[in-house]
Amino acid sequence: MTITYWLNGQKATADVAPGLMLYDFLRSQGCYSVKCGCETTNCGLCTVWVDDVPVLSCAMLASASTAVM
Secondary structure (H helix, E strand, O other), rough: OOEEEEOOOOOEEEEEEOEHHHHHHHHHHHOOOOOOOOOOOOOOOOOEEEEEEEOOOOOEEHHHHHOOO
């Protein structure tokens, strides 16, 4: 699946697998500051901003987050 997204002020396009989590996608794009502590949405360490709303990237599919990151 191809997604178009904004990351740190730059627009980009990428092919992602349907089940790829946002956390894994962001790390693959070089955002190594995104950490994952529990993968169960308990700790909040993976929190990122999507459209000015904090979301847990370990619980969101990359294909569902094609907004501004």
